[in-house]
Amino acid sequence: MHAWPASEVPALPGQGRDLRIHDTATGGSITLDPGPVARIYVCGITPYDATHIGHAATYNAFDLVQRVWLDTKRQVHYVQNVTDVDDPLLERAERDGVDWTALAEQETELFREDMTALRMLPPRQYIGAVEAIPGIVPLVERLRDLGAAYELEGDTYFSVEADPHFGQVSHLDAAAMRLLSAERGGDPDRPGKKNPLDPMLWSAAREGEPSWDGGSLGRGRPGWHIECVAIALDHLGMGFDVQGGGSDLVFPHHEMGASHAQVLTGEFPMAKAYVHAGMVALHGEKMSKSKGNLVFVSRLRRDGVDPAAIRLALLAHHYRADWEWTDQVLQDAVTRLGHWRAAVSRPDGPSAEALVDEIREALANDLDAPAALAAVDRWTVTQEQQGGTDAGAPGIVSRAVDALLGVAL
Incomplete structure (x- = not known):
């Protein structure tokens, strides 16, 4: 599976700062110190309702992580998956009377188009669950051979x-885990499981559902968590720098994935930091496919909204915050974009050296994009009210906003 084209990231004078970020597993801020190549895995979409603003907010957060690392002169090895076979996708295809593979391909392509428009830097590997199956099966068999997996009526579960480190990502109690498991694709009430929380590794073939050769596991298809583990371990290995996704993935997805990988390799932890973006609401409720209260990036683009304004609307909120999408949020972003573009279109302006430092410091401080935007706003107001004599300043501001915030002026 291919990703989307990369937009050019302008080079800036000087060098960025190491990223201090909130780690869900420790509950505090840590300073990441990757090697020459920073490694990040971000969980991708299940392609049946792409791309809503909640998706865009999540990928915007991890796009900022990449940009901060690139500004420190590191390379970035970014991997993302596509869950192109899963119950919600199959259910949507059946509801709409379409082929599930066609639906997945259509929505994945729309996602690519939206990511390109929003100037999100693409992953080096963009891997679908289906294409990962040959690498998933041996991992499930190994877990079984290690005594960490068992069969139940043809299905294979992880124990x-x-x-021994299970629970150290989410730090939830058993009751909370069981509730979230039931809400987010698990089956805690299934009789015969050793532990209600045990997740599916390999689902035996069901009538009318797609299935693949699972070797000694029999025909079937992979569980959700082992998919990401197989892809991450194959391309990044253990101990990569950031495992990212929305806050709704903390449990069970990232908790279970960490356990799968740790048992498979005997190493701990799977990732040095678990980083999670907040949820976006609409009309007072979390934006979700099940509720149908979605705002789509593609629809906004079709309505003539500049993708740079959409990106500014996302950047106006701290990545870890839960927030609500409104018409005013978008209008504020459109207005801000207009002011910024007018300011950098002038032949000269106030010195931009301090501004670049402010943007760098804000982003290094747990991706504080609102603080970065406020710094650019201050420079813009000075430009509008007083002007300046530095002929290079507007160009530096334009390049810095593009390189560090992903906004083309």
Whole structure:
């Protein structure tokens, strides 16, 4: 599976700062110190309702992570998956009377178009669950051989008790885990499981559903968590720098994935930092496919909204915050974009050296994009009210906003 084209990231004078970021697993801020190549895995979409603003907010957060690292003169090895076979996708295809593979391809292509328009830097590897199956099957067989997996009526489950570190990503109690498991694709009430929280590794073939050769596992398809583990371990290895996604992935997805990987390799932790973006609401409720209260990037673009304004609307909120999409949020972003573009279109302006430092410091401080935007706003007001004599300043501001915030002026 291919990703989308990369937009050019302008080079800036000087060098960025190391990223201090909130780690869900420790509950505090840590300073990331990757090697020459920073490694990040971000969980991708299940392609049946792409791309809504909640998606865009999540990928915007991890796009900023990449930009901060690039500004420190590191390379970035970014991997993202596409869950192109899963129950919600199959259910949507059946509801709409379409082929599930066609639906997945259509929505994945729309996602690519939206990511390109929003200037999100693409992953080096963009891997679908289906194409990852040949690498998933041996991992499930190995877990079984290690005594960390068991069969139940043809299905294969992971035993959470096999990982002594289970629970150290989310730090939830068993009752909260069981509730979230039921809400987010698990089956805690299924009779015969060793532990209600045990997740599916391999689902045996069902009538009318797609299935693949699972070797000694029999025909079937992979569970959700092992998909990401197989892809991450194959391309990044253990101990990569950031595992990213929305806050709704903390449990069960990232908790279970960490346990799978840790049992498979005997190493801990799977990732040095678990980083999660907040949820976006609409009309007072979390934006979600099940509720149908979605605002789509593609629809905004068709309505003539500049993708740079959409990006500014996302950047106006701290990545970890839960927030609400409104018409006013978008209008504020459109207005801000107009002011910024007018300011950098002038032949000269106030010195921009301090501004670049402010943007760098804001982003290094747990991706504080609102503070970065406020710094650009201050420079813009000075430009509008007083002007300046530095002929290079507007160009530096334009390049800095593009390189560090992904906004083309």
